[in-house]
Amino acid sequence: MSKYFQVVRNTFQEYLVYRLNFIMWRVRTIIQFLLVYFLWLVIFQNNQVVFGYEKAQILTYILGVWVLRALVLATRTDGVGGEIARGDLSLYLLRPISYIKYWFSRDISDKIFNIGFFIVEAAILIFLLRPPLVFQANLLLILFTLVSIVLAALLLFGLSFLLGLHAFWAPESEWGGSRFLFNIVLEFLSGGLFPLDILPAFLFKFLQILPFSYLIFFPLNVYLGKLTTVQIFQGLVVMGFWLIVINWAIRLVWQRGLKVYSAVGR
Amino acid sequence: MLGSVKSLFRRQYQEVKAVDGVSFTIDEGELVGFIGPNGAGKTTTLKCLSGLLYPNSGIVSVLGFNPWQRKTEFQKQFALVMGQKNQLWWDLPAMETFILNKEIYEVPNEQFKKTLNELTRLLEVEEILKIQVRKLSLGQRMKCELIAALLHSPKVLFLDEPTIGLDVVMQKKMCDFIKEYNRRYKATIILTSHYMGDVKELCERVVIIDKGKIVFDGKLEEIIKKFADHKIISVTLAKEADPKKFDEIGKVEEYDYPRLIFSIKRKDVPGVAAQVLEKLPVADLNIEEPSIEDIIRELFTGKNYV
Numbered sequence: 001m002s003k004y005f006q007v008v009r010n011t012f013q014e015y016l017v018y019r020l021n022f023i024m025w026r027v028r029t030i031i032q033f034l035l036v037y038f039l040w041l042v043i044f045q046n047n048q049v050v051f052g053y054e055k056a057q058i059l060t061y062i063l064g065v066w067v068l069r070a071l072v073l074a075t076r077t078d079g080v081g082g083e084i085a086r087g088d089l090s091l092y093l094l095r096p097i098s099y100i101k102y103w104f105s106r107d108i109s110d111k112i113f114n115i116g117f118f119i120v121e122a123a124i125l126i127f128l129l130r131p132p133l134v135f136q137a138n139l140l141l142i143l144f145t146l147v148s149i150v151l152a153a154l155l156l157f158g159l160s161f162l163l164g165l166h167a168f169w170a171p172e173s174e175w176g177g178s179r180f181l182f183n184i185v186l187e188f189l190s191g192g193l194f195p196l197d198i199l200p201a202f203l204f205k206f207l208q209i210l211p212f213s214y215l216i217f218f219p220l221n222v223y224l225g226k227l228t229t230v231q232i233f234q235g236l237v238v239m240g241f242w243l244i245v246i247n248w249a250i251r252l253v254w255q256r257g258l259k260v261y262s263a264v265g266r
Numbered sequence: 267m268l269g270s271v272k273s274l275f276r277r278q279y280q281e282v283k284a285v286d287g288v289s290f291t292i293d294e295g296e297l298v299g300f301i302g303p304n305g306a307g308k309t310t311t312l313k314c315l316s317g318l319l320y321p322n323s324g325i326v327s328v329l330g331f332n333p334w335q336r337k338t339e340f341q342k343q344f345a346l347v348m349g350q351k352n353q354l355w356w357d358l359p360a361m362e363t364f365i366l367n368k369e370i371y372e373v374p375n376e377q378f379k380k381t382l383n384e385l386t387r388l389l390e391v392e393e394i395l396k397i398q399v400r401k402l403s404l405g406q407r408m409k410c411e412l413i414a415a416l417l418h419s420p421k422v423l424f425l426d427e428p429t430i431g432l433d434v435v436m437q438k439k440m441c442d443f444i445k446e447y448n449r450r451y452k453a454t455i456i457l458t459s460h461y462m463g464d465v466k467e468l469c470e471r472v473v474i475i476d477k478g479k480i481v482f483d484g485k486l487e488e489i490i491k492k493f494a495d496h497k498i499i500s501v502t503l504a505k506e507a508d509p510k511k512f513d514e515i516g517k518v519e520e521y522d523y524p525r526l527i528f529s530i531k532r533k534d535v536p537g538v539a540a541q542v543l544e545k546l547p548v549a550d551l552n553i554e555e556p557s558i559e560d561i562i563r564e565l566f567t568g569k570n571y572v
Contacts, residue, residue: 003369096338
């Protein structure tokens with residue numbers, strides 16, 4: 001266990017070295033937030049309720065998106081494909097360390113760092129903008145929200161890691177073509193741009209079968225109290241289902257991949 | 267260019283055997299040199315022994331383990347050092363990687379301190395452990411890589427080009443260190459290198475591989491007996507002589523007055539030597555075995571192996 005703690009620690013130290021890069025990343029998320037924030041503010045100028053959302057609910061939603069970008073979407077696993085393609089994976093295969101746990105540790109480090117910065121930034125922006133927000137008082141809903149966030153983080157980690165593994169067969173994934181596509185699809189399908197229930201009903205129904213909407217849209221809707229208890233449990237079951245499927249897929253792909261792995265680059 | 271466009275639509279694959287029928291056994295505590303020209307299959311073999319590559323057929327057993335299964339007990343007892351791959355964290359001081367490896371290999375505190383002290387002293391790197399790896403020189407980094415790989419005191423060590431890019435002083439130090447490590451820990455070591463100097467200094471036994479097949483496995487001196495069918499007669503002339511005469515005597519390898527070198531079949535040596543003394547103004551004459559470098563160069567340049 002302590003080996004993975006050391007990975008967390010080293011990753012943390014790395015961030016302290018790469019200050020500029022990290023700050024740029026944070027600035028980007030703040031700008032992303034402000035863009036969407038002002039867009040919705042304009043939409044609500046002449047309306048009280050839009051797409052079934054009140055102003056406070058939407059503003060809470062997009063603030064929530066910002067949190068979940070740090071807690072769920074932020075991941076370091078975009079480096080997995082490159083390591084496999086360059087043959088750097090060998091360095092881990094030689095040592096008694098699990099490659100997936102190694103990356104998970106790095107992600108934990110990343111999330112701790114991100115959330116630390118988020119709290120400071122959010123405090124400043126909320127103080128300056130003073131938006132109307134929804135404060136959930138129901139402890140049970142808060143608990144469900146937290147559970148769904150943890151599951152969402154695991155889900156994203158699994159999806160992203162799995163995506164990286166295809167470098168065993170397609171070394172060009174180091175260039176990030178597939179990663180780029182993944183990120184764009186993810187942004188949209190997870191509800192990072194707008195709440196998904198404003199889409200046509202059949203499309204929304206379909207998205208609820210896929211894992212993506214559970215990364216952002218679902219946890220935030222739980223928090224906003226828009227879901228019945230049955231719907232919450234349904235959602236958690238779907239998440240559990242996808243976690244099992246992805247876990248199984250990772251195992252399969254990893255084992256197959258190692259057999260074709262040629263440990264290039266000496 | 268046309269080939270690249272074509273490969274976008276229809277790609278042809280060709281099966282290449284990187285190693286084929288490579289069999290050898292190495293005893294505990296042996297230090298074996300593994301040599302061959304570029305692309306011969308040296309690194310491929312080491313990767314099979316380390317469990318990085320999955321062999322399509324054949325059996326690999328190291329310390330009684332199948333490396334491919336990558337069991338923790340196995341990994342804790344061996345290390346592969348690749349001259350051109352870094353495991354050090356590029357942006358952190360080497361010390362942080364050492365601590366990580368200590369945790370990964372579950373090395374007890376006391377032992378870690380002791381090993382680290384020994385290694386840093388032997389390799390003279392005490393001062394650079396706290397410096398960001400990216401700021402180190404190649405040689406310094408190579409030494410730190412070696413330390414990172416040895417912190418768990420592996421019983422079996424595969425060194426792939428450990429002296430690549432090092433200056434002569436460092437090369438010597440690295441060699442001394444490897445020798446010392448082998449002696450002190452009774453470690454079994456396989457070493458690949460392009461520098462015959464390394465191999466000559468370190469290894470009693472060498473395995474030569476070419477085009478994926480083993481062409482020689484035995485003591486270093488035996489290479490000479492097995493492959494050198496000729497000897498070198500080197501002559502120092504007292505005064506200039508007519509070069510035409512040389513060719514009548516035997517095959518001239520090199521002539522640069524006053525040095526004259528013949529390469530002569532073993533059985534012809536006595537006769538040729540007598541002729542040289544008789545027909546040429548000789549100041550000095552030596553009969554030598556050809557150097558190992560020369561023999562191996564000849565081997566690699568497409569001579570048929572016996």
